[in-house]
Amino acid sequence: MTQANPVAVAPHAHQGLDWWRGAVIYQIYPRSFMDANGDGIGDLRGVIDRLDYIASLNVEAIWLSPFFTSPMKDFGYDVADYCDVDPMFGTLDDFDRLVEEAHARGLKVTIDQVLSHTSDQHPWFQESRQDRTNPKADWYVWADAKPDGSPPTNWQSVFGGSSWQWDTRRCQYYLHNFLIEQPDLNFRNPEVVEAILGQVRFWLERGVDGFRLDAINFCTHGELRDNPPAEQVRNGAIGVRPDNPYGFQQHLHDKTQPENLHFLERLRALFDEYPGTTSVGEVGDDRSLDVMAEYTRGGKRLHMCYSFDFMNERNDPHYLCSVLRTMEARINDGWPCWALGNHDVTRLATRWNAAGNEERLRLYMAFLLTQRGSVCIYQGEELGLTEAELGFDQLVDPAGITFWPAYKGRDGCRTPHPWHADHDHGAFSDAPPWLPVPAKHLERAVSRQERDPDSLLNAYRAFLAFRRQQPELVKGDVHYHPVRDDVLCLERWHSQSHPGQRILVALNFSDEQRELPAPKAAERLPGAPALVNGRWEEGRVVLPPWGIAIARCPGDSKEETQWVI
Structure with a gap:
């Protein structure tokens, strides 16, 4: 596809080792971006095929959601091998070619790293659960039952229910802040820290420019003490809703512990061995702005953090300005990263009541792109895609299946990218895709918007090209x-x-x-x-x-x- 009335791609305004400062990062959900092998699931070769499109947006980098070997209980966020590509996405050779092709177009490559937990199919956990004396017995968070057999604490999983799961082989509980199939690593064990740093180094050696660090404040836990009840049910933290008991607690002991800072300092020291690389941490916490500031202050921890403060339903300017003012008052010499959407929340156009309202969508774009900090844009935001309406029988997201019908999960924001309005499945794939392509999305397909000089897609291209030329807006x-x-x-x-x-x-x-x-x-x-x-x-x-x-x-x-x- 060719772009009608293309916007000239301006030279990067912030080349250099600190390219990330003020960069715009385009998030790709590989399962749903482009399918190159015709199996209905997006893959790395599909991303390669669409790199020209991404470069035409005038962004500085891409962020790839997980593509590692995984049983896909949580669609890649349950990692079974940190150092390989799952066959459904391709091979390591495909990844190496993606990095090479992206760099040839002036695009940096950042990848998701899920460090706080693994899949229960990871060899580390398979060994750890065998008994209490094996070499990896202490690599995960294990604890004895209370005298009555109940879990060690009242901690809740983000996906609902207790965050402790009984294992009959060890006759102990293991901690899982997310799915039962996602056991938490024990970052109090120095061997675990060294092993995790080794996995990160593997990708640095392959030429990766940066890392988006999933749920980074979950890496360490505190004392095994019950969390107190919340004064009111929290809504918005990492996508939690009032119907999820996770929001009933103050999460004082199960995450965001001071010990995590030591790990982040080790991680930053590793990044500093590879000049020009960067990190952005995802923070899900009721005190997210404080944590963002703490995790980025002083240049010894993470380069950037982002939170979910702009990914709820609140879009009035008083609220938005209060978040920004608070962040500026606390972050000092740190650097924030802002996002209005991602693969975990309802799509922006629906969540902020802007479906079909081009003026509002342009305003939200300008709001995001004029703030101090770096920016993440989720695939499809540049098209104004709305949340897909799916029936229960179409859901695959475990969160949606668990909390239906009050919460329909994350599938609605993960449907395939619509490339061509007049092709089956939006030209995403020759086969029926893993999630359907809504008819409403075809109306906003790339093929239609590229022909329209006044489209939202071309507005993004124009504004991003303009922004690159304004050092004030970038840094x-x-x-x-x-x-x-x-x-x-x-x-x-x-x-x-x-x-x-x-x-x-x-x-x-x-x-x-x-x-x-x-x-x-x-x-x-x-x-x-x-x-x-x-x-x-x-x-x-x-x-x-x-x-x-x-x-x-x-x-x-x-x-x-x-x-x-």
Whole structure:
């Protein structure tokens, strides 16, 4: 497919060892991106075939969700071999070729690493569960039953029910924060830490540029003590809903322990042996912003973290601005990473009530891409895909099957990428795919949007190309103004690129026109794409419904005479 009215791909604005700082990372869910061998499941060769499309988006990197050997109980997040590719996705040779082809297009390659737990089919666990004296007996978290035979603590699994599973071979319980088939590793054992670091080094040696670290705050547990009840049922942390008992507790002892910091320092030391590599940790915790700051502060732990604070249903500008202000107040010299969606949550267009509303979808894109930090975009967001509506008999996600009908699981955001509207299964595969391609998604297929210069896809391309040329937006500092009349206003500046200059951003989160006071010297930023539709007039900014305004303005952003709100 060729792109109509293509946006010229601008040179990378942030080449170098810190390429990750301000980078835009495109998340690929390999099962659902492109099927090259015709079995209905996406694979690595399919990703290779679509690298030109990804490069055309003007992103800096890709993030591949797990493709490792796995029994697929949790679709790859249950790893049975950290150092091989599952045959359904291809081979190590395919992966090496993917890295080579991506690098040839200027794309960095980051991969998922699931470090806190393995599959119960992993050889380590198979040995550990045999008895209490084998060499790997202490590689997982084992504990005796209470005198009455009940589990050691009241800890709950993210997927529902106790996080302890009885094993008759050892006559002990093992810990699993997720599925029963995902036993937790014991990071208090130095041998485990060394083994995990060895798995990470394996991929560094193959030329991987970075790692997305799944559930990184789950690596260590605390004392085997009961968690206290939550003051109110939590909703939103790592996708947990009120119908899941996981949300009934304060998770004080089962995750996010101080000992985890020592492991992260060891991990960072390994990354530092490979200059130009990076890490982004996924944090699922009620104190996510505090943990993000703690995990990235000082340059001795992770390079970046992201949380689920923007992946719930709350999209009002007051809430969004409060999250950003809080993060800025706490992170100091750390660097955040922001995302509005991923493979675990309801698709953005549905969750934020923007299905079919191009203006709102453009606004949310501009909101994400003007923040201080790096950015993750989940495949299909650039097309405005909505959550797929699936029946119970179509579900394969264990979370959806467990919590149906109150929660329909994650399958609705994982359906195949629609490439061509007029081909069977959206040209994702020649065979019936592992999840169906909704008819509504075909209406937003790549083939249709590439022919439309005003499509959301081409809006993403244009804005990302524009963003690359603005050092203030890529690596600059930020200041937030109080939200007024549903307009979120911020300033970005970069003392080295344009000293004494700042970029002003105004985002209208309402369906009515807004007019606000603005500096008289503010002028529309040259090169801004047409979707930046706000007008800067003398002393004011005029924003259409869901409007976006970006300007350059001289002056010190810390002056009392800054943006008058």
